[in-house]
Amino acid sequence: MKAYLGIDVGSVTTKFAVIDESDQLVVSQCIRTQGKPIAVIQQGMRDISRQLPEGTEIIGVGTTGSARYLTGVVVGADVVKNEITAHAVGALQYVPKAQTVLEIGGQDSKIIIMRDGIVVDFAMNTVCAAGTGAFLDQQASRLSMNIEDFGPLALQSKTPVRIAGRCTVFAESDMIHKQQMGHSVEDILYGLCEAMARNYLNNLGLGKEILPPVVFQGGVAANKGIVRAFEAALKTEVVVPPHHQVMGAIGAALLAHEHMSMNGSVPTKFKGFGVSETEYGTSSFECKSCSNVCEIVVIKTGRETIARWGGRCGMWDV
Amino acid sequence: MGKRVVIPRALLYYEYFPMWKTFFEYLGAEVVTTGETTRSVLAQGSARVVAETCLPAKVYCGHVISIAEKADYVFVPSIRSLEPQVYNCSKFLGLPDLVRGTVKESPPVLDIEIDVNKGERKVREQIHWLGKHFTRNPFKINSAYEKALEVDRAYQRLMREEKLTPPEAIARMFGIEAEVEKPKAKRDSRAASGGSDVSILGGGDSSMLTIALVGHPYNIYDTYINHNLMQRLKSLGVRLVTPEIAPEGALDLGTAKLAGKPYWTFEDEVVGAAGHYLDADVDGLICVVCFGCGPDSMMTDIIQRAAKARGNKPLVTLTLDEHTGEAGLVTRLEAFVDMLYRRRADSRGLARASV
Numbered sequence: 052m053k054a055y056l057g058i059d060v061g062s063v064t065t066k067f068a069v070i071d072e073s074d075q076l077v078v079s080q081c082i083r084t085q086g087k088p089i090a091v092i093q094q095g096m097r098d099i100s101r102q103l104p105e106g107t108e109i110i111g112v113g114t115t116g117s118a119r120y121l122t123g124v125v126v127g128a129d130v131v132k133n134e135i136t137a138h139a140v141g142a143l144q145y146v147p148k149a150q151t152v153l154e155i156g157g158q159d160s161k162i163i164i165m166r167d168g169i170v171v172d173f174a175m176n177t178v179c180a181a182g183t184g185a186f187l188d189q190q191a192s193r194l195s196m197n198i199e200d201f202g203p204l205a206l207q208s209k210t211p212v213r214i215a216g217r218c219t220v221f222a223e224s225d226m227i228h229k230q231q232m233g234h235s236v237e238d239i240l241y242g243l244c245e246a247m248a249r250n251y252l253n254n255l256g257l258g259k260e261i262l263p264p265v266v267f268q269g270g271v272a273a274n275k276g277i278v279r280a281f282e283a284a285l286k287t288e289v290v291v292p293p294h295h296q297v298m299g300a301i302g303a304a305l306l307a308h309e310h311m312s313m314n315g316s317v318p319t320k321f322k323g324f325g326v327s328e329t330e331y332g333t334s335s336f337e338c339k340s341c342s343n344v345c346e347i348v349v350i351k352t353g354r355e356t357i358a359r360w361g362g363r364c365g366m367w368d369v
Numbered sequence: 370m371g372k373r374v375v376i377p378r379a380l381l382y383y384e385y386f387p388m389w390k391t392f393f394e395y396l397g398a399e400v401v402t403t404g405e406t407t408r409s410v411l412a413q414g415s416a417r418v419v420a421e422t423c424l425p426a427k428v429y430c431g432h433v434i435s436i437a438e439k440a441d442y443v444f445v446p447s448i449r450s451l452e453p454q455v456y457n458c459s460k461f462l463g464l465p466d467l468v469r470g471t472v473k474e475s476p477p478v479l480d481i482e483i484d485v486n487k488g489e490r491k492v493r494e495q496i497h498w499l500g501k502h503f504t505r506n507p508f509k510i511n512s513a514y515e516k517a518l519e520v521d522r523a524y525q526r527l528m529r530e531e532k533l534t535p536p537e538a539i540a541r542m543f544g545i546e547a548e549v550e551k552p553k554a555k556r557d558s559r560a561a562s563g564g565s566d567v568s569i570l571g572g573g574d575s576s577m578l579t580i581a582l583v584g585h586p587y588n589i590y591d592t593y594i595n596h597n598l599m600q601r602l603k604s605l606g607v608r609l610v611t612p613e614i615a616p617e618g619a620l621d622l623g624t625a626k627l628a629g630k631p632y633w634t635f636e637d638e639v640v641g642a643a644g645h646y647l648d649a650d651v652d653g654l655i656c657v658v659c660f661g662c663g664p665d666s667m668m669t670d671i672i673q674r675a676a677k678a679r680g681n682k683p684l685v686t687l688t689l690d691e692h693t694g695e696a697g698l699v700t701r702l703e704a705f706v707d708m709l710y711r712r713r714a715d716s717r718g719l720a721r722a723s724v
Contacts, residue, residue: 117696135704136711169715170708171683175701258673342407343593363597 052077052104055111055311056321057304058095058126059137059297060088060118063157063185064270067095068300069103074144074308078102079297088118089350092125093327100324112321113137113307115299117159124350124358125331127322130310134299139163139170140309141302142266145292150262153281153289154298155251155271157184162255174255182247184271186219190226190243194236198274201240205276208241216246241276248280263287268295338362371397372441372503375476377432378403380425380461381448383535383586387542388521389444395513396503401440403432406593410435415691417471424659424689425587426460426467428594433472442479442502443468449484450634457634458664528613532570534599535586535613569599573608578709581610581646583672584657584665585638588689595657596695598687598702602655605706610651612642619645627675633664643672643684652709653683655702660690683709 054077059066065088067080080098084091113130114122115137123131134154138161142152152163160183164172176183191198212229215221222243229239252261265287271277272295281289294301311319322329332351337344345362359369374393376386382402390400404410406428414431415422433443445465450456460467465480479502481495493514500510520542527538580602582589589595589611602609612620620637623644631637639656646654656672658665669686676684685705687698 117700133700133703133707135700136707167715169712170704171712173685173704173708175697258677260677342409344408363593 052107053110054103054107055113055304055307056099056109056126057113057115057137057300057302057307058092058122058128059134059299059303060084060092060114060116060122061156061299062117062159063188064296065091065095065116066297066300067099068294068297068304069099069107069109070301070304070308072308074305076294076301077104077107079294079300081296084118088121089125089331089333092122093329093331096126096324096327100327109319109321109323111304111307111311111319113303113305113310115303115306120360121350121358126326127320128307129320130303130306132303132306135161135163135170135173135175137299137302137306138268139165139302140305141298141300142268142292143168144301144305145294145298146264146266146290149264149266149290151259151265153251153265153267153272154269155183155267155277156269157188159183160251160255160269162251162259162261164259164261172259174257174259176255182216182219182250184269186222187243187247187271187274190223193223202273202275202277204237205240205244205274206279208235208237208276210238211245212238212242214239214242214246216243216250222246241280244274244276244280245283247277248284251281252284261285265289267291268298270296272296335361338367340364340366371399373399373401373439374479375436375440375443376400376402377429377436377443377445378405379429379432379591380464380587381446383590385521386535386539387524388517390543391520392500392513392517393444393503395516396500396509398503401438403435406432406591408593411593411691418467421661422467423460423661423663424594424691425585425662426464427691428587428591429464430468430471433468433475436476440476443476444479447480447482448634449482450486451483452631452634453486455631455634455636458662461634525613529615529617531568532614533568534570534611535590537568569603570609570611570614577606577608578653578706578713579608579610579651580706580709581642581649581651581654582657583612583639583642583646583654585635586613588657588659594659594689595687596698598657598698601699601702602706605702607706610646610649612638612645615642615645623647628671633668636664636668639665639668640671643675647672647675647679647682651682652713653685653705655705656684656686658686658688660688683712 052071054069054071057068063084064081065084069077071077078099080095082091082095112126112128114128115132115134119131138152138154142149150165154161160176162174163170188198191201212234214225226239267278267289272291278289278291329352335346335348338347343363347361347367349356350358356369359367376389393400410431411428413434414427418427418430445468447465448457448461465478469478481499483492496514497510524538527533599609620641624631624637624641627640627644643654656669658669676682
C-alpha cells in the first residue's frame with residue numbers, strides 16, 4: 052500500500068496521521084510533546100511504523116504545527132505548511148461543506164472562515180493564551196480530576212455560574228471564589244466552558260461571519276462541555292469530526308498528497324522510519340556579527356549539520 | 370566645520386529625512402543619522418520609558434540613546450498638525466519632552482512645533498527659530514526652507530514614480546547605503562529577489578500575487594521590528610505595493626472614501642492606503658500596526674469594516690510588538706499567502722481535485 056504521512060507538532064501534543072491514496076485515514080497517533088519535539092517525533096515514528104500494515108510505502112510527507120520546520124528536516128518533509136491551511140484542508144475532508152472551523156489546541160486557537168471550500172478569512176489568538184487547552188488542563192489538575200472527566204461533569208450542571216473568561220488569572224480567582232461560596236463543581240466547570248466560548252468568540256470571532264456548518268477540532272473539542280457552550284452561544288449545531296485531535300496531521304498528509312500529485316515524478320524526501328533510531332543533536336549560540344545578537348540553532352546528525360536557522364540575515368542558514 | 374545634527378532613524382525619519390537634511394545642510398550644518406534598529410536599540414529604548422509607551426516611541430528613544438558620537442543637537446520635532454483640525458497622536462506631540470525626560474545623556478534636543486492651526490505665520494516663525502541656531506541671516510533660512518520643500522516634493526515623486534521604498538529613495542538621493550538587508554548567505558533563497566539597486570517593490574509578473582502593505586512607514590520599513598516582513602513576503606513569491614507608491618492624491622481620496630474627513634495626521638497611510646488598495650487590482654491587504662497604538666487601533670477597525678462590506682478583498686492585520694519570536698508572524702503570513710493562492714487557483718478552475 053502507498054500512503055502519505057502528516058505530522059503536526061504543536062506546543063503540547065504531537066500528532067501523526069497516515070492516509071492511503073484515496074485519502075482515508077489508516078493510522079493516527081497523538082502524544083505529548085513534553086518540550087522535547089525531536090525525541091517525541093522519533094517515538095511517534097516508531098509507534099506509527101509498528102501500527103502500519105505490512106508493506107506500506109510512504110510516498111509523501113507533510114509537516115505542520117509550530118515545530119513544522121524542525122520536523123521537516125528531521126523526517127524529510129515534502130511540504131511544510133502552516134497550521135491554518137492544514138486544519139482547513141483536514142476539516143473539508145470530513146465536512147466538505149464546512150463554512151467555519153473552530154480550532155483550540157494546547158496553547159493557541161484559531162478560527163477559519165471558509166466559503167465554497169476556500170479559506171476566505173482567519174484569525175489566531177494573539178499574545179494571550181486564555182481559554183486554550185493548557186488552562187483547562189491546569190484547572191482539571193487543580194481540582195484533581197482527569198481532563199477526560201471535565202466535559203461529562205460540566206454537562207451535569209443545572210445552573211452554571213458566571214466566570215470571567217477574559218484572562219485566565221481572573222478566571223481562576225473567580226472559580227475559587229465561587230467554589231468557596233459553595234457552588235457545585237459541575238456548575239463552576241460549565242461556567243468556565245461558557246466563559247471560554249464567550250472569550251473565544253469575542254476575540255477571534257470578532258467581526259467574523261460565523262455560518263454553519265461549524266466544525267470544532269483540536270484537542271479541546273473532546274470536551275463536551277465546551278462543545279455545548281459553543282452551541283449555546285452560536286445557536287447552531289457544532290460538528291466535532293472523528294479524529295478531531297489529529298486533524299492538523301491529516302491536513303498535512305492531504306497536502307503532501309496534493310503536493311506529490313502536482314509534482315509528478317519527483318520522489319519523496321522522506322528519510323524513512325529509521326529516523327527514529329538516528330541520533331539528533333541540537334545546540335545553539337549567539338551570533339556576534341552585529342548588534343542584533345541573533346540566537347542561532349544548529350541541528351546535527353552525528354557530525355553533519357542538517358539545519359541551522361534563527362538569524363535575521365540568513366548568513367548561518369543551511 | 371558646521372554644527373552637527375543627529376536625526377534618529379525612527380518615526381518620521383521615513384517621511385521627512387530628505388527635507389530636514391536639506392534644510393540643515395543648506396544652513397551649513399552636518400547631518401548624521403543613527404543606524405538601523407537592532408535588538409539593543411529596542412532593548413535600551415524600552416528599558417527607559419514607561420511600559421505603556423507604544424513600540425515605535427520606544428524604538429525612537431532607543432535610537433536617541435544609541436547616539437555615540439558627539440553632536441551639537443538631536444533634532445526632535447513636535448509635529449502637531451499638518452492640516453487644519455487634523456491632529457497627530459499625543460506621542461508625536463510630546464516627543465521632544467519624552468526624549469528630554471528619558472534620555473538625559475542625549476545631545477541638546479532641537480525641537481520645533483509644527484501646528485498649521487496657529488497659522489502659516491507661526492509655522493514660519495518656528496522655521497526661523499530653528500534656522501537661527503545655525504545662521505543669523507533670515508533670507509538664508511527662507512531659502513533653506515524653500516529648498517527643503519522642493520527636495521521633499523522630489524522625494525515623494527521619486528518614490529511614486531520609480532516605485533521605491535523610503536530607504537531606497539533616500540539611498541538614491543543621497544548615496545547612503547540602503548537599509549534593505551542584503552542577503553549574505555550563499556544559499557539564501559532571498560538572494561534572487563533583492564540586490565541593492567533593484568527596488569524590493571519592482572520585478573515579478575502578473576502570475577504573482579500582489580499584496581498591498583498598509584501602515585505607517587516606521588512600521589513597514591523598520592526591518593527589525595517587523596521581522597523583515599517585505600523580504601519574507603517576497604520570498605513567498607509575492608509582489609508588494611505600499612502607500613508611498615500610490616498615485617498622487619489617491620491616499621486622500623481613499624481616506625475620504627472610508628472615513629470622510631481624516632481625524633489623525635497620518636491617517637492617509639493607513640485608512641487612505643486601505644481605501645485606495647481595497648478597490649485596486651491587488652489580491653489582498655496586510656495592515657501593519659503596533660501593539661499599543663491608539664490611533665491605529667481605531668483605524669484598523671475602519672479598515673476591517675470597509676473590507677468586510679466589500680466582501681471580496683482579504684485583509685489581515687499584523688500587530689507588531691517586542692516579541693523576538695517570529696513564529697506567530699510567519700504563520701500568519703504563510704497562511705495569508707496560501708489563502709490568496711488557493712483562492713486564485715480556485716477562481717481559475719484549478720481547484721484541488723485531490724482534496
